[in-house]
Amino acid sequence: MDDLHAPPVPGIGLTAKYPEIGTGPVDTTIYHDPAIFAQEMEAIFKRSWYMIGRVEQIPKAGDFFTCELPSFRQAVLVCRDREGRVNAFHNVCTHRGNVAEHRAEGHCNGLFTCRFHGWSFDLQGRLARMRDEEGFFGADRAGMGLKKIPVDIWEGFIFVSPVDEPHQTLVEYLGEQGRDTAGYPWGACTQSYQFETEIACNWKLAVDSPSEVYHIPVLHPNSAAPTMMAAGNPHGRLLDVTLKGPHRTNSHYSVLAEPKPVQKLAYFHAQAAQNVVQAELDYELPKGINPTRSPWWTVDLITFFPALSFTLSAHMYTAHQVWPLSPNRCLYQQRVFVRPAQNAGQRFGQENTMVEFRDVVMEDLSTLERIQRALDTGQIRKFHYHDHELALRHQHYVVTDILAAYEREQG
Ligand code: FES
């Protein structure tokens, strides 16, 4: 192992690995144009899969949860049936459209009963009971079940498609990024906490925000900077960026050189974000995580295009999902996953990390509405990306490329 006290200075040259995406300023039209937003919904968002939860949330037959796909205004009901399968349905009662299940989560005795007129549906979505059925003119129950939603599972994550016939399978959608990150102990982090907030900005700005660390010394001087810059890295550069088709990974450098007293205590106890080397872990890091195998690695930002990312360390991870709502509005959801703490010290460390991370994210989000105003009013027509803002350049490239292909496809 290299000497942790003599960290290297990460260099320039990330963008040069991918000459196809260029180095010049990029046009900002895709960040505000309503026609482009409409195209993105068709060509990108309707063709993607969405992670809505984990299998551990519904371990037994009859367990369920409900959620929404905000970009599509779809209500979803997910349950486990008696054969152990995970099913997903439009949470829309087929009588007159109320939600079939109104609770956020729970366990049912095999039936979901609508609270409007009392129709019931079983764990496979079949219409099991119409109250006062005699009055329904011999309606055929068989065709009146809950409408199914395509659902699939990867590494314990439940994904759904917003359209009946997905553009590609989940495995195809996840691609190389899915293959390279499978095997991480996703299922060990069974405790989770979440929040969401609506932001008046284009969805891409919210994805961009944590996707570069060029801003770390300036935007996060008191939160992230003391640990992510440290001596050899005054500009907070990344260890690496890897582009994988539409997906990408940022690998983060960190030296815990100047922790505050409370951080020192928390890091000592935490199973959280900290420098680790493989020898200290009880599992093998998949090749897509800490891809450079650096001893100065702490966190990767694993992004599945278009808008799902994981900030992931050796012991915990956070999922970020951005939902486009309009050209200049989106919903940001964050869900932190940690292992059950074995003692009070670990819990303290986890809590400290979550609070630190929340503060960093709030700082990240603080610039977005101002940027959107500049875009909407035409005050900025080009973005100039630093070498270590490669992830943003890549996102711009991928979106532009997909929209061009979609236009050709449409003739
Ligand atoms: S809308 Fe559900 S029973 Fe009437």
Ligand SMILES: [Fe+2]
């Ligand atoms: Fe940041």
